[in-house]
């Protein structure tokens with residue numbers, strides 16, 4: 190019990206310890222989790238505080254800056270307003286100045302003459318030098334635009350031009366003077382630059398040039414792009430290029446992808462604007478594109494010709510640069526043309542020298558060049574009719590030659606004495622051209638753009654309104670900025686408050702953290718104490734278990750020994766009882782036999798006794814009858830009839846018992862008396878001994894013997910109240926059973942016999 194108690198206590202202690210450990214584990218886990226959480230939270234808060242402090246300092250700086258910058262901003266706004274108004278004024282002044290500049294420029298141009306002639310003399314070619322050709326050109330007064338031709342040895346013929354270029358002057362020098370004329374096309378004037386002269390005098394060299402020494406064409410376009418870029422804020426330009434060739438009075442598009450048989454004709458689209466429908470207008474935006482376009486035209490010119498130089502000298506190469514300009518300030522749109530023409534060779538061919546196609550070519554060239562001369566003559570004489578349509582060349586140049594346009598002529602001459610006549614002829618033609626007085630150039634305003642200009646004007650108004658709005662918005666944004674600054678101040682204050690709150694929270698959490706650590710230490714100490722108790726208890730339990738095992742071992746060995754001894758004794762007793770039962774059975778058999786004999790002898794004696802008893806009975810009946818008469822008188826006094834009957838029955842029973850007792854007393858001493866003396870007593874003794882040892886009573890055993898086997902000899906289930914008895918009765922050996930069984934059967938037989946005797950007695 191102690192062990193059990195101890196075990197139970199240890200078990201309960203274990204359980205409590207386990208629970209406590211679990212609780213402690215949970216607490217420690219929770220603590221660890223909380224610790225981690227709080228440490229991360231603390232770190233986060235610290236970082237946030239740092240960030241907020243930084244933000245705070247930044248915000249405070251910004252707020253200070255904002256506060257400081259408010260008067261500056263006000264100043265800036267005023268300055269911006271002033272600048273806007275100044276800008277408007279400047280724009281107006283600029284446009285006025287531009288107009289004035291253009292007017293003055295044109296006046297200068299007009300003063301110089303709208304047709305300007307530059308004379309350029311090529312150097313002697315190698316062939317000419319090797320041939321020992323002498324130079325007939327005098328460049329002494331070239332800077333003053335004077336050129337002397339030494340015709341024969343006598344006299345020097347002088348020619349005056351706008352510029353005279355010596356063979357030493359390069360392409361840059363030539364273009365520098367031409368560029369002023371070129372810029373006019375961007376201002377909306379039609380311009381024509383053409384090179385006139387004898388074959389091989391350097392027309393193509395001046396206009397096209399080479400890749401290393403690029404000519405007027407390329408440099409013109411380059412300059413146009415440069416100036417258009419410069420003016421990109423005030424003007425937008427759209428530049429396109431067409432390359433044509435007039436050969437044998439036929440126009441050929443040199444930029445066309447494939448040569449067509451269809452003849453290109455000149456059409457008048459509007460007043461002062463002629464064009465060739467169907468020609469390619471290549472839009473160029475870079476100088477690289479220009480060069481590729483010019484190269485394409487140059488290569489196309491050579492197609493179908495055996496001798497490139499010959500072909501180029503027999504056709505007019507015309508480069509048309511179309512400029513669409515838009516003044517972004519006033520919305521003025523212009524559409525102007527710049528013709529750059531490399532004319533065919535101007536040499537006069539003798540009719541007898543050439544025939545056939547060559548003659549036709551020469552005639553066509555002469556016709557076109559004389560048409561050009563006629564046009565110039567007409568322009569010089571201010572004729573009402575200018576014969577532009579006499580040739581394709583003049584027809585194409587109609588818009589850009591004379592009238593409202595500006596013209597520049599390069600008269601190319603050879604220095605060689607061999608080409609003297611042709612040089613003089615060219616110089617005379619050039620002098621004639623230079624003598625032409627043109628009226629003031631007229632700007633080619635694009636009338637179709639008038640509507641657009643109106644729209645532009647409206648847009649400009651809208652823009653000015655939008656600017657006003659933007660100014661208002663600027664003011665509003667300034668106010669917003671001020672408000673933001675105030676809001677930032679407010680935010681700064683709230684953030685400071687938040688920081689304080691967070692610091693307080695942090696302190697609280699730190700205190701909680703330290704408290705939790707203390708709790709953890711306390712719990713860990715308790716846990717250690719419990720663990721020590723637990724280990725000591727476990728040791729005790731182990732000791733007790735060992736003791737218990739030892740005891741169990743000892744007890745089991747002694748019990749086994751006892752059981753073995755008892756078994757031995759029991760076996761011996763069983764053997765003794767078996768031998769005894771066998772002797773008893775023998776005795777019973779003898780007794781039964783003797784009984785039968787005695788029954789036979791006693792029957793006569795019984796009959797006598799029965800008679801005696803009958804007599805006695807009769808006497809008693811008589812006495813009873815007398816007594817009944819006495820009782821009848823007594824009944825009158827109140828004795829119940831039932832009571833009398835009872836007395837009678839009692840008497841009868843008594844008589845019966847007497848008879849039975851007598852009969853038994855006669856039978857039993859002989860039949861059962863010896864058994865009770867010898868067999869039963871000894872059996873009872875042994876049984877009593879066994880029962881007394883087992884703690885049972887004799888009666889119980891009797892009950893067992895009667896309860897286990899019924900009258901019919903069948904074994905029935907024992908009644909429930911005797912369950913314990915039947916269990917204790919089990920050790921009864923098999924040797925005893927026949928005895929009990931015999932005894933009961935014998936009792937039954939005895940009972941039956943007694944009943945028969947009674948019946949017999951009563952029947953008698």
Ligand SMILES: Nc1ncnc2c1ncn2[C@@H]1O[C@H](COP(=O)(O)OP(=O)(O)OP(=O)(O)O)[C@@H](O)[C@H]1O
Pocket residue numbers: 310311312356386387388389390391392393394395498499501502503532533534601
């Ligand atoms: N100013 C110059 N400096 C150096 N060389 C020049 C100059 N002018 C012309 N030449 C050279 O003279 C030669 C003939 O020139 P170019 O072909 O330009 O003459 P052209 O008048 O165009 O002839 P064509 O009428 O046959 O076309 C070329 O080889 C060219 O390089």
